[in-house]
Amino acid sequence: MLRFILAKLLYLIPTMLGITLVAFGFIRLLPGDPVLLMAGERGVSPERYAQIAAQLGYDKPIWQQYLNYLGNLLQGDLGNSLVTKKPVLAEFLALFPATVELALVAIVIATVIGVPVGVIAAIKRGSWFDQISMTGALIGFSMPIFWWGLLLIIFFSGVLGWTPVSGRISLMYFFPPVTGFMLIDSLLSGQDGAFASALSHLILPSVVLATIPLAVIARQTRSAMLEVMGEDYVRTARAKGLPTRRVIGVHALRNAMIPVITTIGLQIGVLMAGAILTETIFSWPGIGKWMIDSISRRDYPVVQSGLLLIAAIVMIVNLIVDLTYGLINPRIRHK
Amino acid sequence: MSILSTRFLAASALVLMAATPLSAKTFVYCSEGSPEGFDPAPYTAGTTFDASGHAVYNRLVQFKPGTTEIEPALAESWDVSEDGLTYTFHLRQGVKFHSNDKFTPTRDFNADDVIFTFMRQASAENPWHEYIPGITYEYYSSMEMDKLIKSIEKVDDHTVKFTLNQPEAPFLANVAMPFVSILSKEYADTLEAAGTREDLNNAPIGTGPFKFVAYQKDAVIRYQKNADYWGEAPKIDDLVFAITPDASVRLQKLKAGECHLMPYPSPADIADIKADPNLQLLEQAGLNVGYLAYNTTVAPFDKPEVRKALNMAIDKKAIVDAVYQGSAVVAKNPIPPTMWGYNDSIEEDKYDPEAAKAALEAAGVKDLTMEVWAMPVQRPYMPNARRTAELIQNDFSKIGVKVDIVSYEWGEYLKKSMEEGRKGAVILGWTGDNGDPDNFLSVLLSCAAATPGGANRAYWCNQEFSDIIAKAKTTSDHAERVKLYEQAQVIFKQDEPWATLAHSTQYVPMRKEVTGFVQSPLGDYTFETVDLTE
Numbered sequence: 001m002l003r004f005i006l007a008k009l010l011y012l013i014p015t016m017l018g019i020t021l022v023a024f025g026f027i028r029l030l031p032g033d034p035v036l037l038m039a040g041e042r043g044v045s046p047e048r049y050a051q052i053a054a055q056l057g058y059d060k061p062i063w064q065q066y067l068n069y070l071g072n073l074l075q076g077d078l079g080n081s082l083v084t085k086k087p088v089l090a091e092f093l094a095l096f097p098a099t100v101e102l103a104l105v106a107i108v109i110a111t112v113i114g115v116p117v118g119v120i121a122a123i124k125r126g127s128w129f130d131q132i133s134m135t136g137a138l139i140g141f142s143m144p145i146f147w148w149g150l151l152l153i154i155f156f157s158g159v160l161g162w163t164p165v166s167g168r169i170s171l172m173y174f175f176p177p178v179t180g181f182m183l184i185d186s187l188l189s190g191q192d193g194a195f196a197s198a199l200s201h202l203i204l205p206s207v208v209l210a211t212i213p214l215a216v217i218a219r220q221t222r223s224a225m226l227e228v229m230g231e232d233y234v235r236t237a238r239a240k241g242l243p244t245r246r247v248i249g250v251h252a253l254r255n256a257m258i259p260v261i262t263t264i265g266l267q268i269g270v271l272m273a274g275a276i277l278t279e280t281i282f283s284w285p286g287i288g289k290w291m292i293d294s295i296s297r298r299d300y301p302v303v304q305s306g307l308l309l310i311a312a313i314v315m316i317v318n319l320i321v322d323l324t325y326g327l328i329n330p331r332i333r334h335k
Numbered sequence: 336m337s338i339l340s341t342r343f344l345a346a347s348a349l350v351l352m353a354a355t356p357l358s359a360k361t362f363v364y365c366s367e368g369s370p371e372g373f374d375p376a377p378y379t380a381g382t383t384f385d386a387s388g389h390a391v392y393n394r395l396v397q398f399k400p401g402t403t404e405i406e407p408a409l410a411e412s413w414d415v416s417e418d419g420l421t422y423t424f425h426l427r428q429g430v431k432f433h434s435n436d437k438f439t440p441t442r443d444f445n446a447d448d449v450i451f452t453f454m455r456q457a458s459a460e461n462p463w464h465e466y467i468p469g470i471t472y473e474y475y476s477s478m479e480m481d482k483l484i485k486s487i488e489k490v491d492d493h494t495v496k497f498t499l500n501q502p503e504a505p506f507l508a509n510v511a512m513p514f515v516s517i518l519s520k521e522y523a524d525t526l527e528a529a530g531t532r533e534d535l536n537n538a539p540i541g542t543g544p545f546k547f548v549a550y551q552k553d554a555v556i557r558y559q560k561n562a563d564y565w566g567e568a569p570k571i572d573d574l575v576f577a578i579t580p581d582a583s584v585r586l587q588k589l590k591a592g593e594c595h596l597m598p599y600p601s602p603a604d605i606a607d608i609k610a611d612p613n614l615q616l617l618e619q620a621g622l623n624v625g626y627l628a629y630n631t632t633v634a635p636f637d638k639p640e641v642r643k644a645l646n647m648a649i650d651k652k653a654i655v656d657a658v659y660q661g662s663a664v665v666a667k668n669p670i671p672p673t674m675w676g677y678n679d680s681i682e683e684d685k686y687d688p689e690a691a692k693a694a695l696e697a698a699g700v701k702d703l704t705m706e707v708w709a710m711p712v713q714r715p716y717m718p719n720a721r722r723t724a725e726l727i728q729n730d731f732s733k734i735g736v737k738v739d740i741v742s743y744e745w746g747e748y749l750k751k752s753m754e755e756g757r758k759g760a761v762i763l764g765w766t767g768d769n770g771d772p773d774n775f776l777s778v779l780l781s782c783a784a785a786t787p788g789g790a791n792r793a794y795w796c797n798q799e800f801s802d803i804i805a806k807a808k809t810t811s812d813h814a815e816r817v818k819l820y821e822q823a824q825v826i827f828k829q830d831e832p833w834a835t836l837a838h839s840t841q842y843v844p845m846r847k848e849v850t851g852f853v854q855s856p857l858g859d860y861t862f863e864t865v866d867l868t869e
């Protein structure tokens with residue numbers, strides 16, 4: 001097991017190196033550059049431009065800039081934002097908990113609803129429930145997030161007034177961030193109603209973010225269940241006269257969960273992509289909105305190091321998913 | 336280290352605040368973006384200035400609320416020498432700086448603070464010049480303060496003398512701008528001693544109407560009323576910026592009562608806002624211009640008669656109606672009508688496609704194909720450049736001119752539109768920094784700006800025009816300056832290097848209970864005068 005983990009971690013090194021190259025190259029391939037964007041309509045004289053570029057080290061050949069970047073990375077220096085001048089790592093750490101909180105709640109919603117819907121749809125294959133839920137899943141999967149988020153805000157916050165429009169907690173609550181997770185911090189603050197306020201602020205954004213993963217999980221669960229239900233061991237279990245609940249819950253579901261868990265693990269990447277739009281709509285101070293702002297300002301250090309951090313986290317989550325297979329399916333337990 | 340100290344500072348400030356219950360009057364502003372930092376000097380975004388320069392700081396002089404006139408602020412009065420080369424500022428006494436948990440001022444504001452504020456930007460040798468690696472002072476350099484200011488001397492604790500290299504009429508307007516907000520020298524010394532210099536940018540100390548309390552990145556900025564304010568103290572107790580980047584979401588928050596006031600509504604929502612009984616809408620002609628700049632160095636656009644003919648073919652009224660949804664006025668001059676020096680006797684280009692066609696033929700132009708550049712972003716002076724370009728394309732097709740619409744990514748657009756020999760006419764615009772006509776005419780139309788990296792995208796160099804605005808810049812007599820700018824606009828109109836399109840209206844939607852908000856022609860959002868009625 002330990003060897004397996006070490007081998008996987010070793011694989012991460014070339015992958016990470018590849019990501020530095022892609023992230024570094026990607027933002028520089030985009031036309032436009034940070035100095036010009038900062039100067040705006042006013043323009044910047046060629047002398048001044050050269051001066052600033054030299055100060056930022058952008059006058060050097062591109063390979064040298066890349067090597068400098070790698071060198072700094074190895075020393076743990078992820079660089080400073082060109083816009084705020086603050087260390088990229090500090091900004092990431094300040095914003096990351098907000099994204100994790102949102103993503104966790106979203107994946108819980110997606111799983112808790114998606115798996116049972118998939119199971120029921122599979123058992124009652126062809127029924128109205130199956131047809132409606134699977135059509136719903138198809139719509140959910142193709143939902144334009146931005147439009148969907150705005151629609152929910154207008155209906156639930158505007159027309160009904162049930163949920164707050166945006167933000168993480170009502171502005172009347174004001175306490176120091178301890179963990180960065182608003183649900184936990186609001187409990188720790190001991191202020192009346194703070195937790196309820198944080199929870200109510202999470203509902204709409206997490207539902208929006210959960211929409212696509214929910215659709216994928218429901219469909220994946222359904223097809224995995226259908227496949228498993230046709231297997232011999234399920235027929236045997238039925239033939240033994242086991243109650244249906246036990247056949248489905250233990251024999252079928254447990255085996256069907258293997259591909260479903262892979263799917264849930266892969267949704268982490270989808271969640272990160274979804275977070276960019278969701279955070280922008282709901283003014284959610286997380287890393288998705290941070291990346292978007294930085295890309296549009298060509299804030300090179302933030303984009304290249306931010307992408308690297310996000311990629312590292314996605315890979316580690318995937319590794320953890322890999323390891324959990326073993327817990328569910330002893331056949332692929334790693335030696 | 337820096338992360339820890341910043342965190343500690345923010346956390347301890349929060350603890351302090353949490354101990355006191357939120358006061359009765361909290362005003363929430365749904366701001367459009369995050370500030371880049373809280374030191375106004377190194378940054379250029381209006382969003383940053385609203386959060387730092389206007390809330391926390393003061394300048395030597397300031398713009399009278401709602402106008403671009405200069406009035407005393409931290410300088411009570413000033414004398415200008417006969418030759419216009421020295422400005423002696425007499426500083427206000429008894430002005431207190433804010434305090435926070437790391438700093439309590441031991442003295443009032445004085446001349447040392449003024450000198451610190453300017454010298455750290457002016458001199459590369461100043462120990463605070465690059466107190467954060469990579470920091471630069473873009474406004475100080477683009478307003479050419481470095482070339483303008485010869486020396487700054489402390490005459491006594493309450494008198495500072497600025498000596499200029501040449502007379503400069505807009506000087507007072509320049510020092511009213513946020514980039515020269517007065518910082519505390521004593522605070523800088525304290526941070527220096529503590530080894531936390533970057534807190535000058537994280538935990539600002541100023542003399543302004545509001546004290547900075549805490550900033551949670553990309554989410555909320557909190558301020559508290561400065562009870563010791565030298566001017567009239569704010570009527571609200573707490574000021575909160577709730578950062579809300581999307582315009583539709585801002586409006587939803589305003590409607591739901593989650594904030595009291597918002598900037599930059601989408602033009603499409605104006606009718607909806609007007610119809611809402613819980614909201615009120617302020618509007619004001621913006622200090623801006625949207626234009627189409629021909630390249631006057633490339634044939635056939637080097638001929639004024641060709642440019643005039645094309646301008647006659649543009650139905651500007653239709654652009655105002657369709658693109659700005661009526662919230663703009665048709666532009667006939669390069670400066671907006673609310674600016675002093677505006678020449679109202681200039682005649683508007685008449686929309687007359689027939690005459691335009693004839694004029695084009697008379698100029699010997701046939702089968703003209705041209706590019707019209709449309710920028711990819713929405714700006715306060717231009718809500719939709721693409722749509723504008725399409726309308727111009729349609730207008731020009733009526734006089735037999737074929738238009739190809741071209742667009743680039745924004746940074747690339749700014750760069751390519753300034754390349755010499757650029758083909759095609761460029762849609763762009765400008766929003767004033769300080770209300771002085773020089774801030775439009777010199778920056779956008781002088782010969783000096785018709786160089787790579789300048790902002791004269793028509794590459795129009797009319798020596799007579801440039802001489803007149805240069806003279807106006809160094810003349811201190813206001814009436815004389817007005818005359819010179821009026822004259823400059825006549826020359827502009829004779830040559831028509833641009834098709835001036837529109838001056839857009841700026842809207843400020845707010846809740847019914849908000850009173851006392853004064854809309855700034857410069858697009859600033861300041862809250863020292865606001866109040867809430869029950």
